[in-house]
Amino acid sequence: MPAHDPTDVWRRPERSAVGPKPEHSRNGIATAALRIADQEGLAAVSIRRVAATVGAGAASLYRYVKSHDELVELMMDAVAGEYQFEVVGEHPRGRLLNLAQQGRSIMHRHPWLAPLLLTRPSMGPNSLRFLDSALAALAPVDLPGPAKLQIVAMMSAITSAFVQNELSSLPPAGPDEGSPARPGQHLVEALQAGEYPHLAAAMAGHSAAGNVDEQFTSAITNYLAGAGIPA
Amino acid sequence: MPAHDPTDVWRRPERSAVGPKPEHSRNGIATAALRIADQEGLAAVSIRRVAATVGAGAASLYRYVKSHDELVELMMDAVAGEYQFEVVGEHPRGRLLNLAQQGRSIMHRHPWLAPLLLTRPSMGPNSLRFLDSALAALAPVDLPGPAKLQIVAMMSAITSAFVQNELSSLPPAGPDEGSPARPGQHLVEALQAGEYPHLAAAMAGHSAAGNVDEQFTSAITNYLAGAGIPA
DNA sequence: CTTGATTGCGAACGGTGATCGCAATTCCAG
DNA sequence: CTGGAATTGCGATCACCGTTCGCAATCAAG
Structure with a gap:
């Protein structure tokens, strides 16, 4: 009973010969998942959520994808298509x-x-x-x-x-929360305490950036x- | 109501002045979590599991750590101590x-x-x-x-x-399962199918390694x- | 002592991934 | 054209997760 390998999606035909024709598709599912992830982060991409978005029951998604990991695999390959x-x-x-x-x-x-x-x-x-x-x-x-x-x-x-x-180093997605000091409150205190002198020096240097x-x-x-x- | 920042652990004193003395410690908890992760992978490190290992109720762990993410933060810093x-x-x-x-x-x-x-x-x-x-x-x-x-x-x-x-590229941890072809069954098929010629060529080259x-x-x-x- | 903060924790909430069994649908063989 | 076989959709359910709540027990300070 080997743990399932997510890359098996690519080995499985999307649709078999007989039976009723599916109401959805891997592509549609991946696209829906993608949209959710883009807007609310990967954590928002749950089986139930994607299923609901696509207009299907939760259990139905497993007809297209064997596991949550496979869904992610689909998403990754979908965006790789933008090259x-x-x-x-x-x-x-x-x-x-x-x-x-x-x-x-x-x-x-x-x-x-x-x-x-x-x-x-x-x-x-x-x-x-x-x-x-x-x-x-x-x-x-x-x-x-x-x-x-x-x-x-x-x-x-x-x-x-x-x-x-x-x-x-940028504003996090989703509904904005009060910016709680980028570098972390804890860090500035440690720096002021004089520990980590080289770190303090490095961060003091003007950003120059370019x-x-x-x-x-x-x-x-x-x-x-x-x-x-x-x- | 800002989402909690895991690095706040370092800002919080481990133990306050009054009240009964804690039966456990951040260090002990982190160590237990570490052992679990080393043996069964990070996924096995759940609040309940760590609590049980340490001999505490699940809810009790939250007296030492505000969230699961903070536990992970503790673990990461613990191993950073090996430098x-x-x-x-x-x-x-x-x-x-x-x-x-x-x-x-x-x-x-x-x-x-x-x-x-x-x-x-x-x-x-x-x-x-x-x-x-x-x-x-x-x-x-x-x-x-x-x-x-x-x-x-x-x-x-x-x-x-x-x-x-x-x-x-190595044997996965935990109880071994049948080795299902390292490179993924799907890959070898795609390569034999003649797509991805350069990939096939690169993998054909003897490993040389050194x-x-x-x-x-x-x-x-x-x-x-x-x-x-x-x- | 009394008081007040702090600990341990059982119970519960809302969410998750995943499975099972069944009705409905569709295709193919005859 | 028909009957069997395979496949789909999915409600119900399981096991588990992180997290919160409320309360009894514990301890330090006044």
Whole structure:
């Protein structure tokens, strides 16, 4: 009785030959779930809620999806469909950077995505298409296959982590609550107490910032350069 | 009515002046939770379960911790206490690498940690001590404070992501179930179907591998070098 | 002592993911 | 055209979750 693997969704035909035709579809369900997550966060995406939104009974959803995890898998692959894979005929680094930038804006559109990508692998067709495209960009590079996979994985992780940082420094979604001091009340006290002197110094430095887009671009570029990917 | 901030645990005194002396302690509770998580995964850490383990009623735990999230915060800071911060008087890159390697082995000891670190910030005293230590290593580097923070955050993210990759390619914890083909049954079919040619090629390449430790070291080193941290 | 804050906790609330059994529907074989 | 088989929708239900409430028991201070 093996615990269920969420990626099995992709192995199961959406609809079998006989029986009454389904009133709903994986796509419709995923879309509804997506809308809920975009507006109220991933936590609001419950089986019952999605079912109600789509106009179905709670138990009915399990005809389309074997588990809540599978629903999430559907959602992840759905947004992965927002990538555009036209080959811009550039050098490897440029093509990968392009993919990373697309990823970043997708995660901006769907704030629930970044944590998920950091946490679990997605193996849907669109996600695989992304992977394949990234590896295609690396084709001219002379590196063993697994090393290339590592590089793509790391680039994706850096992207997600960067976006996660961005998002947690911004107004949370949903009905706004009083802003309870961003850095956390507890932190400022600890800093004033004189512990963590280097931290205090680092946070005292003026933000300088510059363009966030540039910061992202250079974070990715730095990594790729270090990994030996030619410009 | 602001939603509760988990980092408030650190602002609250463990025990107030009057009243009967508590039968338990934050530390004991965190330790119990930790043991459960190490053995059965984070999902097994429920309020009821921890309470029972510690020999208390479920509702009693809320005298020590305001929410489940706070419990997790406690757990994260507890394991952050496993870092060793002796200054080895090295160059910045070496010191940061040392911290990253310690982080990696901590995450190996506590497989539930990596996803959490990627997902939410931890602000407990031990976690702050880590941050401060990393920034201390960066003291000789001439960079604006926020940039240094970025670098540390990215290094930590890369570390967590790397470990996450390692862990998902290994036998899952808990009572073993039949190994249902690591890469996912669905994947091999898609690959054989000829879609995703580059992916297929990359996975066909012999693993070469080499030492995983070396892979990690060079991943971190690459990033730091790209970010301009001197050896 | 008395007083008042604080602890432990049984019971309960509202929510969750998931399963089961059954009526209704639809397709295919004959 | 008809009868059987497979499949869908789903109400009811289970086990569990985080969390709150109210109250008896406990302890420190005045």
